[in-house]
Each structure stands twice: as structure tokens, then as C-alpha cells.
Amino acid sequence: xxxxxxxxxxxxxxxxxxxxxxxxxxxxxxxxxxxxxxxxxxxxxxxxxxxxxxxxxxxxxxxxxxxxxxxxxxxxxxxxxxxxxxxxxxxxxxxxxxxxxxxxxxxxxxxxxxxxxxxxxxxxxxxxxxxxxxxxxxxxxxx
Amino acid sequence: xxxxxxxxxxxxxxxxxxxxxxxxxxxxxxxxxxxxxxxxxxxxxxxxxxxxxxxxxxxxxxxxxxxxxxxxxxxxxxxxxxxxxxxxxxxxxxxxxxxxxxxxxxxxxxxxxxxxxxxxxxxxxxxxxxxxxxxxxxxxxxxxxxxxxxxxxxxxxxxxxxxxxxxxxxxxxxxxxxxxxxxxxxxxxxxxxxxxxxxxxxxxxxxxxxxxxxxxxxxxxxxxxxxxxxxxxxxxxxxxxxxxxxxxxxxxxxxxxxxxxxxxxxxxxxxxxxxxxxxxxxxxxxxxxxxxxxxxxxxxxxxxxxxxxxxxxxxxxxxxxxxxxxxxxxxxxxxxxxxxxxxxxxxxxxxxxxxxxxxxxxxxxxxxxxxxxxxxxxxxxxxxxxxxxxxxxxxxxxxxxxxxxxxxxxxxxxxxxxxxxxxxxxxxxxxx
Numbered sequence: 001x002x003x004x005x006x007x008x009x010x011x012x013x014x015x016x017x018x019x020x021x022x023x024x025x026x027x028x029x030x031x032x033x034x035x036x037x038x039x040x041x042x043x044x045x046x047x048x049x050x051x052x053x054x055x056x057x058x059x060x061x062x063x064x065x066x067x068x069x070x071x072x073x074x075x076x077x078x079x080x081x082x083x084x085x086x087x088x089x090x091x092x093x094x095x096x097x098x099x100x101x102x103x104x105x106x107x108x109x110x111x112x113x114x115x116x117x118x119x120x121x122x123x124x125x126x127x128x129x130x131x132x133x134x135x136x137x138x139x140x141x142x143x
Numbered sequence: 144x145x146x147x148x149x150x151x152x153x154x155x156x157x158x159x160x161x162x163x164x165x166x167x168x169x170x171x172x173x174x175x176x177x178x179x180x181x182x183x184x185x186x187x188x189x190x191x192x193x194x195x196x197x198x199x200x201x202x203x204x205x206x207x208x209x210x211x212x213x214x215x216x217x218x219x220x221x222x223x224x225x226x227x228x229x230x231x232x233x234x235x236x237x238x239x240x241x242x243x244x245x246x247x248x249x250x251x252x253x254x255x256x257x258x259x260x261x262x263x264x265x266x267x268x269x270x271x272x273x274x275x276x277x278x279x280x281x282x283x284x285x286x287x288x289x290x291x292x293x294x295x296x297x298x299x300x301x302x303x304x305x306x307x308x309x310x311x312x313x314x315x316x317x318x319x320x321x322x323x324x325x326x327x328x329x330x331x332x333x334x335x336x337x338x339x340x341x342x343x344x345x346x347x348x349x350x351x352x353x354x355x356x357x358x359x360x361x362x363x364x365x366x367x368x369x370x371x372x373x374x375x376x377x378x379x380x381x382x383x384x385x386x387x388x389x390x391x392x393x394x395x396x397x398x399x400x401x402x403x404x405x406x407x408x409x410x411x412x413x414x415x416x417x418x419x420x421x422x423x424x425x426x427x428x429x430x431x432x433x434x435x436x437x438x439x440x441x442x443x444x445x446x447x448x449x450x451x452x453x454x455x456x457x458x459x460x461x462x463x464x465x466x467x468x469x470x471x472x473x474x475x476x477x478x479x480x481x482x483x484x485x486x487x488x489x490x491x492x493x494x495x496x497x498x499x500x501x502x503x504x505x506x507x508x509x510x511x512x513x514x515x516x517x518x519x520x521x522x523x524x525x526x527x528x529x530x531x532x533x534x535x536x537x538x539x540x541x542x543x544x545x546x547x548x549x550x551x552x553x554x555x556x557x558x559x560x561x562x563x564x565x566x567x568x569x570x571x572x573x574x575x
Contacts, residue, residue, distance in 0.1 A: 007525035009518050011555045037527050041534075041552045042518075044525060065518050065556050069525045098526055116525075 001124045002070040003137045004052035005114065008045040009065040012038065017045070023062045029055045032140065033103030033114060048073075048103065048114060050141045070120055073103075073140045075110040075133030082111065086132060093126045095119050112140075146262035146294070147255065150402050151457045158458065162405055163197050165430035170194050170203070173436055176221040179214055180438060200405060200428060201416050205439045208241065211381060215239040222246050222434045231380050232280045243282075243380050244434040250289065252431055256386030256400050257290020263389045263398070264349040264374040266320050268295035271346070273313055275323035275331075276354065278302040282384030283354050287322045290386065296320070303327065306334050314344045321350040325357040325365060325373075332368040342370055351376045353385055356444075356465045362394075375464055381440055382427045388462055396449055396461030403431045406460065407439070408448050419450045425462065443468045473503055473569050475510045478547050482568035485514055488540045498559045504572040512549040514541065517556050 010016050024031065032048040049055045052068070059066045076082045090097060098116040105112045110133070117123045127134050145151050153161065171191045173180035183204045184190065193199060211219060216239075220227060227244040245253065266272060272291040276283030284302055291298040299316050301309055303323070309331060313321070321328060328350055335345075347369060353376035365373040377397050378385035387404055388397035399406045407416050408423040417423045425442045429435075447463040473480050482501055489499060498517040503510060516537065524530055534551045541549045 005525075007523075009523050009553075009555060011553075011558060013555075016555070039527060039531065042530070042554070044527060044530075046525070063555075063557050065520060065523045067520070067523055067525055 001072060001134050001136060002120065003048065003073050003114070003135070003140045005069045005071045005116070006047045006049060006052055006055050006059065007067050007069050008047070008059060010036075010043045010045050012040070012042055019062075020045070020059065020064065023058055023064075024049070024055060027051075027054060027058045029058070033101065033112075035099075035101035035114075037099065046099075046101070046114075048140060052141070069116060071114050071116045072120065072124060072127075073135040073137075074113050074115060074127060075105075075135060076113055078109050078111045083113065086113070086127070089126055089130050089132065090115075090117065090123060093122065095123050095126070144262045144265060144267060145456065146259040151259065151398075151400075151459060153402065153458055155458060158401055159197060161402055162430060165402075166197065166200060166405065166428065167191065167194055169428070169430050169432070169436045170438070172221050172433070173438060177219055179210065179219060197405070200407070200439070203428075203438050205414065205426065205441050206437050207441050208381070208443075211241045212239045216242040217244065219437075220244045220434055221432075221436050227434050229285075230280075231282045231285075231384065233380060240280075241381060246433040249432050249434050252403060253286060253383055253386055254289040254293035256383065256403065257287055258294040259400060260351060260374075260376050260386055260389040261290060261294050261296065261320065263391045264320060264351050264372065265392065266291075266294060266296050266349070270294075270296040270319045270348075271299060271317050272296050272320040272322060273299045273301055273309070273316070273318035275301050275303055275309060275321065275327060276385075282378070282380040283322075283324075286378070286384040286386060287351075291322075306331060307338075310335055310338060310340065313347070314340065317346045319346050319348045321347060321369075321371070323350070323352065324354045325352040325361050326355065328352055328365050328369065328373075329361070332365065336368070347371050349374060351389070353377055356468075359464075377462070377465065379442060379444075381437060382429060382442070383432070387427065391453065391455040391457060393453055393455050395453065396463050398453070398457050398459040398461055399448075401459045404429055406448060406462065408446065409441075411441075411443075411445075419448045419460075422447045422466075425465075473501065473571060475503060475512050475547055478545060480512070480545055480547070484544055485541065488537065488544055489516065492536060492540065498556075500559050500568060500570060502570045502572065510573065512547060513552055514549045515552050515554045515559060517559055518553045519556060522553075 030050040035046045037044045056066055074086055076086055096118045100113055100115045102111060102113045124134055174184060174191045187204050226246045228247050229245045229250060231243050233241040274284055274287045276287055278284035288298055288300055299318060349372040351374045362373045374390045375397055376385055376389045378387040388399040390397045405428045407426040409416050409426050411424040425444045425446050427440050428438050444465045446465050449461045485499060500515045502513040502515060530553055534553060537551045538549060
């Protein structure tokens with residue numbers, strides 16, 4: 001249920017993101033979703049890819065500062081209030097969200113949101129209890 | 144008191160002739176015995192025969208600290224190991240340590256130079272010299288030790304630390320001369336005061352203080368507190384250890400023992416030699432060393448050379464007290480800042496082996512300081528607030544240490560240029 005996200009430290013400097021994507025292209029690694037959190041001086045790029053282990057290794061070899069983070073991918077009903085339902089469940093369990101971002105899903109009418117939460121296992125448990133679709137990692141990598 | 148009057152008072156012409164003869168010999172020696180020097184000379188299209196006058200020295204390539212690291216440990220030795228009887232080394236906290244080797248003759252020369260230094264401070268065979276420099280791989284302790292024996296004085300090999308005992312034995316053994324760093328001398332002075340030892344209990348006359356830059360203010364402080372003559376001595380292990388230069392009682396610059404070392408002052412940026420009287424980086428060529436000669440070694444120490452005769456009678460050129468390091472100190476809004484201070488903060492926060500650079504700029508009339516710190520794997524967090532927390536923590540520590548605000552900026556690993564001898568700890572963008 002836990003999805004491996006690759007996080008990369010990026011200085012706010014032109015060309016860095018382009019360099020990173022070139023590395024991934026060379027290794028034939030496909031990006032599923034990405035988000036950038038930025039400050040004045042630096043940014044953190046968060047990536048969901050089809051081969052997280054290979055991506056981690058190759059980026060590290062290319063001199064990037066990389067880390068793994070476990071996140072969850074949650075299917076959300078694609079209608080108004082869909083996201084609110086999920087957040088309600090997490091809030092009810094007093095689980096804080098560090099950050100989240102959405103990724104497109106081609107096959108069905110559900111939206112997919114990546115959550116980085118504290119108390120990951122508990123989050124998975126409460127979401128499943130409420131019948132929310134928490135995706136298995138393989139299905140996320142293979143989207 | 145002049146230990147070696149013939150050598151220390153040679154006429155400038157005689158000295159120049161002696162230097163040239165010795166320079167030729169040492170260039171021959173490194174050319175034939177040290178591949179690194181030979182390659183450098185060949186790259187500059189030079190052979191030992193091209194050194195015909197002292198002016199030709201400036202055609203020879205410089206040697207920098209990185210060269211010494213690159214050939215760790217013995218690669219720059221110019222004598223076979225059979226003839227090397229001692230090695231010393233730096234601590235190596237920033238990479239490979241620097242290792243230097245001495246032949247028996249080198250140790251003799253070194254001892255002679257320390258005997259000269261001690262004589263400058265008025266010591267003789269009746270003196271008792273307490274050596275409170277550290278003994279071991281550091282050149283301070285053992286260097287002064289053997290020089291004291293050469294002088295015929297009595298050596299008390301205390302090494303550093305153990306302050307109470309230092310002071311007890313200083314009284315009991317009747318030390319007349321103290322050899323240590325100026326900061327340790329100050330510490331001893333404070334301890335003597337705290338222990339309420341009356342001055343009459345001490346026979347101390349003079350101190351030879353070196354191994355770190357110190358100011359005239361510090362001299363006044365030491366002379367007042369210890370009631371002694373405080374003499375600045377200069378040396379670095381790459382060149383010899385202590386004994387490269389020493390103040391005489393005139394205290395108007397340090398005489399460089401020119402029959403063994405040829406000093407130059409260069410502009411650290413253009414690398415062009417500067418005339419006497421102009422401030423720049425000290426460069427030394429050793430002309431008598433066998434084990435570990437250095438050719439045009441860039442010390443990074445900033446000083447000025449003065450050629451006018453000294454009233455003490457010594458004819459050797461004088462260098463001003465070292466005022467800083469070419470790659471080191473910066474002045475921001477009137478505050479002296481050393482990269483080493485930043486380093487100590489980073490180390491204190493557990494950011495071991497930090498790579499950082501100080502970027503100084505001027506916005507309007509205000510100097511600004513940015514400290515760029517490379518993010519390491521250990522430091523990296525996937526959450527922005529954690530990284531910002533680290534930035535703030537470093538900033539707070541720097542502010543409390545330096546008294547000025549620095550903007551801390553996290554940068555990517557390996558994005559800060561690695562030093563190749565020219566340490567790039569500071570980027571100064573202010574218009575001079």
C-alpha cells in the first residue's frame with residue numbers, strides 16, 4: 001500500500017530540472033506524477049516513477065541529493081466534495097497531512113491523490129476501513 | 144645576542160651570492176629526485192640550467208598546499224627514505240595530512256635556526272626554556288626542543304596542557320623562557336594570577352610565541368601580564384617548522400633566515416612578485432633542505448617585506464607580523480569574519496565535513512553575507528520546513544558567534560567548487 005516517492009533537492013538554478021529529466025530519459029524511467037515545493041533558495045522535487053529503485057540509484061549517481069519517502073496513493077471520487085470526504089476521514093483520526101498532490105488517471109473516472117501523512121500505517125487503516133481505495137504500489141507505478 | 148654572527152650579518156652581496164649557489168643546488172636536487180617538480184618544470188619549459196640568477200627564481204612554478212596533499216605521503220621527498228630520520232605531519236582534518244621529512248642535516252639546520260630564534264629572545268646556555276608547544280607530529284614542540292639543546296640551554300619538555308603543573312614547574316625549575324602559542328601564554332598568565340603567585344617567584348624573561356597570528360594588542364597584554372619580552376616567531380611545517388623567521392629585540396618585523404630560505408611577496412591574485420614594502424602573500428623557497436625542499440611555496444600568509452637595515456645588526460630581510468591569510472579573513476561591516484568560524488558552527492551542529500562558501504556583497508552601502516551550505520544526504524529532508532529549520536539554526540548560531548546576520552542558503556551537493564590549493568571559501572562581490 002505504501003508507494004515509494006523519490007524526493008530530490010534542487011537549487012533554484014536554471015537547467016537543473018532539465019538535467020534531472022535527461023537522466024530519467026536516458027534510463028527509460030517514466031514519470032507518473034510530480035510536484036515541486038519551492039522556497040526562495042531551493043526546491044524539493046517529488047516524483048512518482050515506474051521504477052523507483054532505479055531512479056533513486058541513477059539520480060544519486062548523477063550527483064543529486066535524493067531520498068525515498070513512503071506515501072499513499074488514494075482514489076478519490078471524481079465529483080464535488082470528493083477530496084473533502086477523504087480529508088474528513090484523516091482529520092477524524094487526527095492524522096496530519098504533510099503535503100499532497102494529484103495525478104491524472106486514465107482508466108477510470110476517479111481522481112488519484114498522493115498523500116504524505118504522519119502515521120502512515122494508521123492512515124492506510126482508517127482509509128481502508130471507510131472503504132476508500134488506497135492503491136497498491138504496483139498499480140501506481142504501472143499507471 | 145646573535146647566535147651565528149657571520150651568517151646573520153652577511154653583507155647583502157655575499158648573501159645574494161650564497162643564495163644563488165644554494166638555489167641552483169636545490170633546483171638540481173628536486174629536478175632529479177622529485178618527478179612532480181621535474182614535470183612542472185618541463186611543462187614550463189625549464190631545466191635547472193635556466194636558473195642563472197636570483198631573478199630567475201620567479202620563472203619557476205609555484206608549489207601549493209594541494210601539491211603536497213596530492214603526493215601524500217612521501218611523493219615530494221627529495222632524499223631516499225634511508226636518509227629521512229624524522230617526519231612531521233599536519234592534522235589532516237581537511238583531507239590528506241601534509242607530511243614533511245627531514246634528513247639528519249635538515250634537523251641540524253632546523254636546530255641552528257631555533258638557536259638563532261632563542262638568541263633573538265636573549266636566551267643562552269644559562270637559560271631554562273620551557274617548551275609548552277605540543278610534542279608529536281606537530282613541528283612546534285620537537286622543533287624548539289632540539290634547538291634549545293643546540294643552544295646549550297636547559298630544555299623543559301612540558302608539551303601543551305596541564306596548566307597547574309606547567310606553572311608549578313615554571314617556578315621550581317626557574318624557567319627563563321617560555322615557548323608556546325600566544326593564546327596559551329595568555330591562559331597561563333591568567334592562571335598564574337588566579338593562583339596568586341607573586342612575580343618574584345618566576346624567573347621568566349621572555350617568551351617566543353608563534354604558530355598562530357597575533358596582534359600588537361596581544362603583545363602588550365602578554366608583556367604586561369607576564370612582565371616579559373614577547374617575541375613573535377614564524378614558521379610552517381611545509382617550509383621547516385618554527386625557525387623560518389624571528390623577531391629580534393628591536394621588534395620591528397621578523398628576520399627571515401635568508402641563508403636558508405628565499406622569501407618573496409606576490410600579489411595573490413595576479414601571482415606577480417611585489418617589491419619590498421608592498422603587502423601580499425608570502426612565498427618561500429627552501430635552499431638548504433634535503434629531505435623536503437619546497438620551491439616557491441605559497442603560504443597564503445599576508446605580510447610585507449622590509450629590506451632596510453635593522454639596528455640589531457642582522458642583515459636579513461624582515462617580514463611584518465602576519466596580518467591574515469589571503470584565502471581567509473573577510474571584513475563585513477567592520478567585523479572580521481573567518482571561514483573557520485563558520486566551519487566551527489557547522490561542525491558544532493553536527494554537519495560533519497561541511498562544504499560551504501561565504502558570499503559577500505554590497506547592497507547600497509550595506510555589506511551582506513550569505514553562507515552557502517551544501518545539502519548532504521544526512522541533512523536532506525523531504526519537507527521544506529525541516530530544511531528551513533536547519534537554515535534558521537545555522538543562522539542563529541552564526542549570529543551569536545559573529546555578531547552579524549548572515550543569510551544561510553542551502554545549495555546542491557558538489558555545487559561548491561572544490562579547492563585545488565586556492566581555497567575558495569570566500570566569494571567577495573563587493574567593488575573594491
